[in-house]
Amino acid sequence: MQGLEQLLLGGALAAYLAAAVLYTFGLAFKRREAGGLAFVALGAGFLGQTGSIVTRWVEGGQLPLTSLFETLVFLSWCVVLLSIIADRRYTAQAAGIILVPTAFFLTAAAVLMYEGPRELREELQTHWLLIHAGLSVFGYAAFTLAFATGFFYVVQEDLLKKKYQQVRTLIHSLVVAFGTALGLYVGYVIADPTLFEDALGNRVYGYSSADWTIIGVGAAVGLAASLVIGWVAARGASRPSFANRLPALDLLDRLSFHSVLFGLALLAFGVISGALWAKTAWGNWWEWDPKETWALISWVFYAGYVGMRELANWRGRNTALIAIVGMFLIVFTFLGINLFVPGRHDFN
Amino acid sequence: MYLAAIGVNHRTACLDVREKVALDDEAARALLEHLVSRPEVTEAVAVSTCNRTEVYVVGPSLPLRDLVLGGLCHVTGVCRDDFDESVYYLEGEAVVEHLFVVASSLDSMVLGEAQILHQLKESYQTATKAVTAGTMLNKLFRRSFEVGKRVRTETRIGESSVSIASVSVDLARNVFGDLGSRSVLVVGAGEMAELVLTHLRGQGVTRVRVTNRTFERAIELAERFSGDAVRYEALTEHLAGVDIVITSTGSAQPIIRRADMERVMKSRKNRPVFLIDIAVPRDIEAAVNDVYNAYLYDIDDLQDVVASNLGERRQEAALAQVIVTEEVAAFRAWRQSLQVVPTMVALRRWATAVKEEELEKHLAKMPDLTPAQRERVASLAHSLMNKFLHPPTVRVKEASGEEEGQQYAESLSRLFGLEGLQTSELDTDERSRP
Numbered sequence: 001m002q003g004l005e006q007l008l009l010g011g012a013l014a015a016y017l018a019a020a021v022l023y024t025f026g027l028a029f030k031r032r033e034a035g036g037l038a039f040v041a042l043g044a045g046f047l048g049q050t051g052s053i054v055t056r057w058v059e060g061g062q063l064p065l066t067s068l069f070e071t072l073v074f075l076s077w078c079v080v081l082l083s084i085i086a087d088r089r090y091t092a093q094a095a096g097i098i099l100v101p102t103a104f105f106l107t108a109a110a111v112l113m114y115e116g117p118r119e120l121r122e123e124l125q126t127h128w129l130l131i132h133a134g135l136s137v138f139g140y141a142a143f144t145l146a147f148a149t150g151f152f153y154v155v156q157e158d159l160l161k162k163k164y165q166q167v168r169t170l171i172h173s174l175v176v177a178f179g180t181a182l183g184l185y186v187g188y189v190i191a192d193p194t195l196f197e198d199a200l201g202n203r204v205y206g207y208s209s210a211d212w213t214i215i216g217v218g219a220a221v222g223l224a225a226s227l228v229i230g231w232v233a234a235r236g237a238s239r240p241s242f243a244n245r246l247p248a249l250d251l252l253d254r255l256s257f258h259s260v261l262f263g264l265a266l267l268a269f270g271v272i273s274g275a276l277w278a279k280t281a282w283g284n285w286w287e288w289d290p291k292e293t294w295a296l297i298s299w300v301f302y303a304g305y306v307g308m309r310e311l312a313n314w315r316g317r318n319t320a321l322i323a324i325v326g327m328f329l330i331v332f333t334f335l336g337i338n339l340f341v342p343g344r345h346d347f348n
Numbered sequence: 349m350y351l352a353a354i355g356v357n358h359r360t361a362c363l364d365v366r367e368k369v370a371l372d373d374e375a376a377r378a379l380l381e382h383l384v385s386r387p388e389v390t391e392a393v394a395v396s397t398c399n400r401t402e403v404y405v406v407g408p409s410l411p412l413r414d415l416v417l418g419g420l421c422h423v424t425g426v427c428r429d430d431f432d433e434s435v436y437y438l439e440g441e442a443v444v445e446h447l448f449v450v451a452s453s454l455d456s457m458v459l460g461e462a463q464i465l466h467q468l469k470e471s472y473q474t475a476t477k478a479v480t481a482g483t484m485l486n487k488l489f490r491r492s493f494e495v496g497k498r499v500r501t502e503t504r505i506g507e508s509s510v511s512i513a514s515v516s517v518d519l520a521r522n523v524f525g526d527l528g529s530r531s532v533l534v535v536g537a538g539e540m541a542e543l544v545l546t547h548l549r550g551q552g553v554t555r556v557r558v559t560n561r562t563f564e565r566a567i568e569l570a571e572r573f574s575g576d577a578v579r580y581e582a583l584t585e586h587l588a589g590v591d592i593v594i595t596s597t598g599s600a601q602p603i604i605r606r607a608d609m610e611r612v613m614k615s616r617k618n619r620p621v622f623l624i625d626i627a628v629p630r631d632i633e634a635a636v637n638d639v640y641n642a643y644l645y646d647i648d649d650l651q652d653v654v655a656s657n658l659g660e661r662r663q664e665a666a667l668a669q670v671i672v673t674e675e676v677a678a679f680r681a682w683r684q685s686l687q688v689v690p691t692m693v694a695l696r697r698w699a700t701a702v703k704e705e706e707l708e709k710h711l712a713k714m715p716d717l718t719p720a721q722r723e724r725v726a727s728l729a730h731s732l733m734n735k736f737l738h739p740p741t742v743r744v745k746e747a748s749g750e751e752e753g754q755q756y757a758e759s760l761s762r763l764f765g766l767e768g769l770q771t772s773e774l775d776t777d778e779r780s781r782p
Binding site: 156159160161163164239240241243244246247248249250251313314315316317 | 507508515518519521522523524525617618619620637640641643645649652653656657660
């Protein structure tokens, strides 16, 4: 069974890589066939990944959301599902250019740290876990879509507003920021922190110097690659015909708004179900566990997006920027907390 | 059989001259029939658009310049001296390349325009109706349609917009996506404004408001643009209610200023607005573009986009040229094989005749042979003939696509005295029927 699961996941990984390349190629050279092929590859990968999750589910007897590996796989599955919706329902293929590579790297990171289903602590053997973690992770995926659409909103806006002049620096820096963050993130995922107890008996994570090297190399590779790619992309993108290939501002704004609303709802239910679970399991609604706190901060932040949009008419560029900044909050909430701050949400 | 083409186009002749030699369907037919009635011309096709008049002919000898020009003057009634210096005359492969270039819209006034292929097809149809296109021109024109199609699908030569109006539509789509539910306000009159509006309507825009300094004029314009006339005094109010604004007034001062637009944006709740200012001097203050969610394009901005898109078409033209070169080579191979095949057929015919003759002669001298033996001798003669013919046949066929093959064919023809036996496919082939 593990063989089948890994095979399906590996196939999905390859399909995502193909889809990511094709989406990018399609945007860069305006080849409609590439967009279609990308969608086929994405769909095939999605089916493969769904198969792998189901296989593991059947085998482990629970929705696989209990280890970092499983959570990453589920997150990338959600991201792919959303990019399929963005592609078909909203015809915003451009979103795939950010979402599909993201899904690829999430899946790749997961594959690198593959582990079989594990026996759960008794307190985690409950449906609460599935509801709580599933909803929250899906919410994070929705915010990733909001980020992708916000990203392209800013690019399209600048192209239109600045008349295709002086947008190279912007595009270059956006790509470099994205690439470096991605490299850093992949480095973090590959690096394997060890849990130990410090002098006071607290459980803390520690990185060996080898881990730090991996993280550094990840960031450096991301930086170097995105410097080059960003330069090429900025040159190619600073012209009207490129703007024609991007989705319209109106569409990007709407899609970004819808995904934030969706993410807010999911995260709200995720937090509430967590509170209910805490109440039934430990008798307390809220314990200010770092993950809880940061999830709440993220939620309030994105609620601010909706508030500013509806009350202060911040539709457009401002809300797109909020969605971009929010991504950093989400990455920290989802991953940073687990890596740096011990708490109830540790995967171990 | 030789190919030639004579013509004038927008590069060599001014509109004045092009008008005079332009051929309508009837004139084209008359010219074609006139030309093929002459022994010097076996096939003819005439192409006439507003940017070119060209005549493609096939004949047994060159040059054909004077003959075709004479025909053109005869049909159009133009004095030859009036346009003689604007005429270009091409022969042989240059004709093939020229037609392929024309079909690919590389020779068009607007690079990459799609009309030319359609016009070529119509011209060809006229010739097929007049039964003046034969094997060579049939093949050449049909191939040119394929080349034109290839260029359009394999390159992006026709994709980017290269007019102010179509660029305006592109930009509006970049802001709003689907334009079907969007509304437009036209301020002032102007042909360009009307053209932009027509393009927007093509994208499904139906809600149009029209205003002008005098309301009477606004009503007049509204009728022409089939929109609703609104009062100029309420301009700000209407700015708040529409998505796309086209301004084209004769005002010396800007009619929409940044401060106005900021107020308008407030009542619009920051819903995006796309402003197209076609007026010179400008109707909208440039600083309006700095207002949140307002996108202003003046005539220079639009021209810049057109220039950038044209630049892209020129890049694609290089790719198109590669396709043309490829196709010219393929056509050359076809033509040459056409000339080699009849020679080989004639050679074989000659050899068979010799064999039959000799067999008859010798068998007559050997009456005692049994039928089986006679059979044997016949088969010997046949086999010898095949063995002798095999190497040259293979060699010539191999070289048939190249210059060399043609030389071989000519040598064979001369060495074996095949001229009389050779029947060119071009002569025997029927002219196309409608």
